[in-house]
Amino acid sequence: MTLLALGINHRTATVEVREQVAFSPAQLAAALGELRGLPEIKEAAVLSTCNRTELYCIADANGEQVILDWLGRYHGLQPEELIRCAYHYLENDAARHLMRVAVGLDSMVLGEPQILGQLKDAYQSAREAKGLGGELERLFQHTFAVAKQVRTETGIGRNPVSVAYAAVSLASRIFGDFGRSRALLIGAGETIELVARHLHEAGVRQLTVANRTRERAELLAGPLGGRAVTLNEIPDALVEADIVISSTAAPLPILGKGMVERALKKRRHRPIFMVDIAVPRDIEPEVGELSDVFLYTVDDLEEVIDENRRHRQVAADQAEALIEHGVEAWQHERRIRGGGELIRDFRAHCQSLRELSERQALAQLARGDDPEEVVRRLAHQLTNRLLHSPTVALREAASAERHDLLDAAATLLLDSSPDKSR
Incomplete structure (x- = not known):
């Protein structure tokens, strides 16, 4: 098998x-x-x-x-x-x-x-x-x-290699305690869904998802205990947001400098971390000029991802080496088990031959046969029975010029013989 x-x-x-x-x-x-x-x-x-x-x-x-x-x-x-x-x-x-x-x-x-x-x-x-x-x-x-x-x-x-995870990783450098942070996610596609999951796993419990349709936003926010809003409600949601991550397919920016400035005033200039994953961009570049905003684009994330991918590739090379050791160890244990099974099968075979010869010898003694003659026949029969299969196999190996089998047989059968051990 x-x-x-x-x-x-x-x-x-x-x-x-x-x-x-x-x-x-x-x-x-x-x-x-x-x-x-x-x-x-x-x-x-x-x-x-x-x-x-x-x-x-x-x-x-x-x-x-x-x-x-x-x-x-x-x-x-x-x-x-x-x-x-x-x-x-x-x-x-x-x-x-x-x-x-x-x-x-x-x-x-x-x-x-x-x-x-x-x-x-x-x-x-x-x-x-x-x-x-x-x-x-x-x-x-x-x-x-x-x-x-x-x-x-x-x-x-250890190192994030996806845009969604890289965005959350960057946010963690600014907010030491995610449990107190509030996040606003704009969009409801696959990337935002991954961002939401990563933020939730990192400890963010106050999550708002803004989308063109409230129903789609609710599908994403609901299972994570968040709330859903429409794009028109973003100005109010922005006032409460410490983290803003946006990824939509909108042709024009959704967040402008003026909207963010008004939100910052209401926040009393508490900083906002923003990541714009969209192409074309959802957040006007001028927003990054505001002193209380940390704005990153998808290009910034790609730099993080590339760096982390290099680190992870080094780790992957180390992992390959550990796996090779693992395969060798598995193979070694398997060979040992295979040898043990062969030994058990061989001993069971020899035991059955011994029991057969023993039964025959006891029956001969019960009939009154000469004990010395019974012992001689027992030794002769048992020797022949034990050697029959190996002898047939050796003859077939010699006929087929299987020198590997013949050499192995010599090591197994002769090196441990009584004459060799003296």
């Missing part, structure tokens, strides 16, 4: 294809049951996110084709469609891929932390569906240990 990783991700397939092969949480248990029920599959786990669907299996030699056929049947796709965008890894390469996924080295955003939680969920789902045996169980546990080491010993997840 072989460790196999097979999947598609954001690098190999479009979002339309990824949507077709994704597994919803409601589907996962039944899908794992089907996959695990295939005769060629011994163990199975499925990782399914918006950016990837991956199957980790202990399978026989033709496992890749079996899994592709099953995945196509399950989602109503032709295997040929999947082959064009699928990748697969075997043994050490599969283990290395899983570890790289766990620490975010294979993610769209280098080092992003969410994937580790998603992988732990996939592991738990596989356990509950009885898809895991000893091999995958040990691999996942080893992977989680490596991921923890990478997160602890490198800076892979």
